Amino acid sequence: MEAGENANNRSPTATPKIQTIQNFASLQRENTGFKKYHEPRAVLLGPIHYGKPKYQLAEKYKLILASEFIKNSSKVIDELYKKIEDNIKEPRECYEEEATKDYPDKALTWIFFVDGYAILQYIYCATTNKFKDLNIKNDCAALGQQDLFLLENQLPYCLLKWLMRLSQLEAHQAESKKGESLHSMEIPHEQRLSMDGDSEPIHLLHLLRTTLLDNLKKVNNSSPNNSKKQDWQSYRNGKDLKNAGIWLKPKTTFLNDICYNPSCFxxxxxxxxxxxxxxxxxxxxxLMAFEMCPDFDNNFEITSYICFLNSHMNHADHVMELRKAGILHNFLGSDQAVAKLFNELGTNLVPNLSIYSDVRADIHKHHQTLLSHMFRFYHDYFDSPWSNPTFFGVLLELILSVIQAWFTVKLTSQSY
Incomplete structure (x- = not known):
């Protein structure tokens, strides 16, 4: 009840709060299998999961990272800590009240102090390959990178910028910050790391989402009078598209940049x-959980993209089509594992049907053409090792029957 009142009272232009997944995404929360996706694997960041015993080893690494960052600064620890404590109200208000209510100012200041500088040093080490200098193994660094982008593990982006300014290393760290180890998503770093206009991201997860999407791309790319709105399944999987004369083609671009291009036949x-x-x-x-935040006004681009991929990956052979086309790089081993992953992610989602509406309409239009029917006829009857022999056998039998009938008619007419 209280959550609903807070959502109703919040201004549409208010900055979304950092919060737990249990505040929303109710459809996914019912599936206990999703717990592995929103709980940290190696390191806790921020107040939401703070103090859990199984992460004590990571706490030592955070202290090492934070002290290394501060050591390279011209400021002393007491001075940096005091400035955070004096201004603790601003980062505290970046969270839902429930997430920080049990933390007095001194405790919250310590969390922001250690975790903030640990994140900045981690990013610097990730972009300069200097984890070995701090005796941090590659597997720990990899798990730490994944934990940077958990919704419940976020620190306010404004706090990170503030900490850099306080330490007088902003110019040096700004370039390092751009890396964020986002290369795993295969999106070039040069492509729009800033937000639209003069606004800035809320946290690192928000920054990741921004790098993956084309902010300038219109969501509703259909004409107002387009009456050919098809259901989501009209996308069809890659095998069905190929059989209808539509070929999959890879491109290195933003996730929401999906289009259909006709070419000759x-x-x-x-x-x-x-x-x-x-x-x-x-x-x-x-990323999808962040889009589901009740106070985050967005068009559900990531959610819609996952629904789109899910419609193309019902089975392992559908994944194979995407892999053969050079669109999907499979590092999970089997194609069935990839299909299972996206089927799991795509369960109980509500996409934005305005996204890719022209793509749906164009694919549906292509399927209505005579050429598409010819492609499907060919694949239905000739696209197997036995199709051609069977066809020619039937054709030969038909020809012989016609010849036999002709001779029968000819002989019968001569007898008269």
Whole structure:
């Protein structure tokens, strides 16, 4: 009841609060299998999960990272800590009240102090390959990278910028910050790391979402009088598209940049490249959970993209079509594992049907053409090792029957 009142009273232009997944995403919360996606694997960041015993080893690494960052600063620890404590109200208000109510100012100041500088040093080490200097192994660094992008593990982006300014290393760290180890999503770092206009991201997960999407792309790309709105399944899987004369074509671009291009007798469905690995499920789950925040005004681009991929990956052979086209890089091993992953992610989602509406309409239109029927006829009857012999056997039998009938008629007429 209280959550509903807070949502109703919040201004549409208010900055979304950092919160727990149990505040929303109720459909996904019912599936206990999603717990592996929203709980940290190695390191706790921020107040939401703070103090859990199984993460004590990571706390030592955070102290090492934070002290290394501060050591390279011209400021002393007491001075930096005091400035955070004096201004603790601003970062505290970046969270839902429930997440920080049990923390007095001094405790919350310590969390922001250690975790904030640990994140900045981690990013610096990730972009300069200097984890070995701090005796941090690659597997720990990889798990730490994944934990940076959990919704419940976020620190306010404004706090990170503030900490850099306080330490007088902003110019040096600004370039390092751009890396964020986002290369695993195969999106070039140069492509729009800033937000639309003069606004800035709320946290690192928000920044990740921004790098993956084309902010300038219109959501509703259909004409107002377009009456050919098809259901979501009209996308069809890659095998069905190929059989109808639509070929899959890869492109290195933003996730929401999906389009259909006709070319002579066939069509091309252009899809952005993507990798499937051990971090894919966790990353996309948290991006979708962020879109479901009741106070985050967005068009559900990531959610709609996952629904789109899910419609193309019902079975392993559908994944194979995407892989053969160069769209999907599979690091999970089997194609069935990839299909299972995206089927799991795509369960109980509500996409934005305005996104890709022109793509749906164009694919549906292509399927109504005579050429598409010819492609499907060919694949139905000739696209197997036994199709041609069977066809020619039937054709030969038909020809012989016609010849036999002709001779029968000819002989019968001569007898008269």
């Amino acid at each position: 066939i069509g091309y469905l252009n899809l952005p490249k993507i990798s499937a690995d051990n971090s894919t499920g966790q990353k996309f789950f948290n």
